Amino acid sequence: MKIVKWVSFVLAMFSFLVDESFASYTPPDNYLIACGSSQNITFQGRTFVPDSQHSSLVLETGNSIVAANSSSRVPFPIYQSARIFTEKASYNFEIQQQGRHWVRLYFFPVKNPSHDLTSASLTVVTDEFVLLNNFTFKNYNGSYMFKEYAINVTSDTLTLTLIPSNGSVVFVNGIEVVSMPNDLFIDQALALIPSEPFSGLSVLAFETVYRLNMGGPLLNAQNDTLGRTWENDLKYLHVNSSVLNVSVSPSTIKYPAGVSPETAPNWVYATAETMGDANVAQNSFNVTWVFPVDPNFSYLIRAHFCDIMSISLNSLVFDMFVNSDIALRSLDLSSITGNLAVPYYRDFVSNASTDSNTLSVSVGPDSVADITNATMNGLEIMKISNSLKSLDGLSSVESLLPSSSSKANKIGIIVGSSVGAVAAIALVGLCYYCCIVRRQSKSPQQGHSWLPLPLYGNSQTLTKSTLSQKSGTASCISIASTNLGRFFSFQEILDATNKFDEKLLLGVGGFGRVYKGTLEDGTNVAVKRGNPRSEQGIAEFRTEIDMLSKLRHRHLVSLIGYCDERSEMILVYEYMANGPLRSHLYGADLPPLSWKQRLEICIGAARGLHYLHTGAAQSIIHRDVKTTNILLDDNFVAKVADFGLSKTGPALDQTHVSTAVKGSFGYLDPEYFRRQQLTDKSDVYSFGVVLMEVLCTRPALNPVLPREQVNIAEWAMTWQKKGMLDQIMDQNLVGKVSPASLKKFGETAEKCLAEHGVDRPSMGDVLWNLEYALQLQETSSALTEPQDNSTNHITGIQLTTLEPFDNSVSMIDGSNSVTDDDAEDAATSAVFSQLVNPRGR
Missing domain, CATH: 1.10.510.10 (Transferase(Phosphotransferase) domain 1)
Incomplete structure (x- = not known):
């Protein structure tokens, strides 16, 4: 009976896959590199370019060897060639748009007369994260390996460094560096132990260890707008007979705001595993999937749901568990989405089970609802980088890329010279500061009753930057350890605000008046000038700087700098065009x-x-x-x-x-x-x-x-x-x-x-x-509007794309598994406070 249902399902899938069209997403960065190849290679409907012929790619290495094998034993074209390095080498990718990127690596030990690649030790790092550390094919239960990572790139270049170790060589067959939508991974998820919000995902790296299409066939880059691979879930089910496959035409899937084909393809949401009429003794059982994982890491778990089985609203209520922890209680999909066949997903952070090196995910009927059914459409499990910024072991990038002795000597000379120069500048600055203080003590400013801010006194060293061309005064920046933002001279503030021109007044608050300013480089800012007669004073000024210097979030204002010169208390923020x-x-x-x-x-x-x-x-x-x-x-x-x-x-x-x-x-x-x-x-x-x-x-x-x-x-x-x-x-x-x-x-x-x-x-x-x-x-x-999902589907997909692809998936401790980005958000605009008259405090 199970086989008949599966065959019927595959035929149904084929009937709709050949009629669907590909949803369009054009990544700003799209590097598909065939390492060591002499010609373009077509793989899964995409063209990979030789690493020696890409105009925006720089390969830095002292020595490399090209290996090639066109034998029928090579599984796929991308694995037919490799570039072998006998010493440390780097691929430098120019990045057009910063943000989350897929980094995908292909490895296959091509036969080579000079080196036995099966014993090669593979270590790969980016600028910040360790991706692989001393991996070897010797104990690997697979002929080749594919790895997928999600890295947040925050500069104009991404460097992938390959490091041989133990006198061995390092090699790579293919590399992908591809942009992904910025909202694909948000900054927050729900941590399950204890149950509380988990923030800060935007600064972490992920490695895809499992990505499942529940109840559906394998999907690869030809079927996914972001080039991902989704494998069938059957081999991870704890009890195979506990589920029933359900499928609908993907044209019935109605994507809501915030969910798109980039979240998951519509044929992931168009197939599901359900309890159905499962052959088990109890009707209130859970459907459980079990995954071997590395217990030394935490995992981001994304569960995809879509009610494609109900015929009416509010007729499906169920629970979801990760290990033995409740993740979702009384989930009523149609109540949340307002309709049937509407995709929905949730993110969680969890660890391996405490009594085994596995992670389990279960769905089952709600204990208080008179409904004995549950469903799941897709599941993604991604390893989260640890405190050392590693996804493989306990080594950091710094420990894997030690400086050479000659380089260390040069750095020592440079550092010594810099320290001497800074000390001299600091001495001059201290003398200048003493003169200014003495002058101010003799000629106090009229109308200002505040004392200079003591926060930035003897414990802090300031370094000079370039002189202002307009004012001739030096801008100062706090040393990195204080991280308090830029110090503006009072003259720079006067220039930016046209001497506090009332035409530039934005508003008045409890602390003082707020003006629009323009820096020398044309940047608009909001300048909040404290009023000495305000009920707020040095404590609030210090708190504002201290708090904002430590906080960075897309939905918090971002402090640019401050000025406490001439007994002034001035805060400078980025300008917020639409105000309060x-x-x-x-x-x-x-x-x-x-x-x-x-x-x-x-x-x-x-x-x-x-x-x-x-x-x-x-x-x-x-x-x-x-x-x-x-x-x-x-x-x-x-x-x-x-x-x-x-x-x-x-x-x-x-x-x-x-x-x-x-x-x-x-x-x-x-x-x-x-x-x-x-x-x-x-x-x-x-x-x-x-x-x-x-x-x-x-x-x-x-x-x-x-x-x-x-x-x-x-x-x-x-x-x-x-x-x-x-x-x-x-x-x-x-x-x-x-x-x-x-x-x-x-x-x-x-x-x-x-x-x-x-x-x-x-x-x-x-x-x-x-x-x-x-x-x-x-x-x-x-x-109330007509639905048009015609752009969400792929057309012309052949049945051959659904054939088993088990050997292409990666391994976790010898077990087959598929592997593979604000700032939420870097802080963008930010601003002043209290722009309208009510004082309130």
Whole structure:
């Protein structure tokens, strides 16, 4: 019976594969290199170019040998040639667009009269990461090996260095360096031990160890827009008879926003394994896949789902486990996606099972739902680089690429000379500084009551950079160990702001006035100049610099530098073209934001706050979350600003931070106000006020309104509890908001505004609910528009592409397995804070 079902499935797959078209994604960087070959090679529908003929590729080596073998025993054309190195060698790739790239390596020990490649020791590193370390084919249960990595390239070049060891040689048959969409891998996932958000994936490297097409045939580069390989899951099933294959035509797959054929091909979502009428004694069993893994690493697990088996909504609810840990509880796909046959995926971080060198993934029926079924469409398991930036062993790039003795001597001379020069400059600078201090002590500045910032005094050395052509003054940059950003001279600030021209005034906040400035290189910046008569002073100034110098995230402002010359306190940020969120809600004559824009802005701000609470070594509480501190760049990407009142969160053995109450009235957590006990849930309350402000487009406090309407949190909650939030929302949104999206948004805000912090969700949960509200809105909009997935499919695929490809997959400890990118995000724009008049603090 099982064989009949499988044959029927393959025939069905063939019938739709030959009719589908290839979804287009054009990678900016697309290196397909046949190493040692003298001619182009076609492999899996792609053309590989010889490494000696590529114009944007530089091969650096003292000696190399070309090996070739056209024997029928060579499995595929890419393995017919190899380049052998007897000493360290490098391939330097010019990178057109920074970001995540696939790095794929092909190895096959081609017969060569001079060297036995089966005993060659292979070590491969990039600029930052160790990919392979002392690998040899001697104990490898396979004829050839394919490796796939995901590397975040942050410079204009990528260097792959191959290192022979133990008097051996090193070789490679083929190399791919190919761009991938920046949003394919986001910065966050859910860690399972313990269950909490995991941030920082953007700075890590991955190695693909398994990629499965559940219930479907093998797919290779001809069937995947990103050139990935998906193998069938059958050999990893714990009990083969526990599943039933399900398949539909891929044309029925409806990609929502945020999911595309680059996430996974539609024929991955068009096939699935389900419990079905499985031949087992219990109906409440789990379908389990088991994978051998290296227990010394953590793994990124991406599970792909698509309800292609149900005939009605809300008829499939199930759980997912990784090892024995719950990953997803009561997953109702149609409730999340709003429809059937809509792809959905989730990312998790986990380790191997504690009692074996395996990692298991299971799906099974929800224990409280009267539904005995579960499904999965695809699964990706990727090894995560360790603290040494290695994906193979405990060696770092630095330990594998030691400097030669002559090079070390040269470096020693250069370092010694540099230290001497720096010392001399520092001495001159110290004398100059003493003169300035003495001069200032004799002629104090009028109108400035602040003392110079003590943070950057005796403990820090500053080095000179080039002289300003306009001002003739030196710009200084803090030494790397302090990492506090650029030091601007006061003259540079005057030049940038045209002597604080009032025409360049952007706004006024609790700290001082904010001006638009232009640096000498044409870069627009926001310059926040402290007011000596402000209630905020040196403590807030120091906190702002200290916090932002340690934080980098796409949804947090990015500090460029500061100036504390002439008793000034000035902060310089990158310019945010669209200013504060508040000005787009009310108080300014700007076009109203759409509901989707508002949700995306709230999601961005929530991501920034979530990073503060969980992404740093110790949590950070913002303490002044409000619409004037959420700023928008030219693409309306939201960034959280103004860290002058921020506090480090409680230690592990504490529940709160006891501190004086600071913040803005209308946004203050009532529990914090009463008890002076600050937690990250205080930010959650303030963010709940922001959500209601976004929906209703009115201030948090408006004393001219009737008493029951003065406080937006109290007023909006009375309508939310009646289920009538639509009666008070912005009139520009009437008729344009999905009821389901509004309901989820209101429920999220209500939870944020709970009286007691323990009853409020974490920012991670808030973020998840807002993304859900956005998905509900987009799904509702999509249902009113005709679907066209014609660009998502490949046409003309021959049956031969579905033939077994088991020998091409890589090995994990001798077991066959398929192997293979913000900054989330590097920080981009960032800015000033409090650009409108309310002081609030």
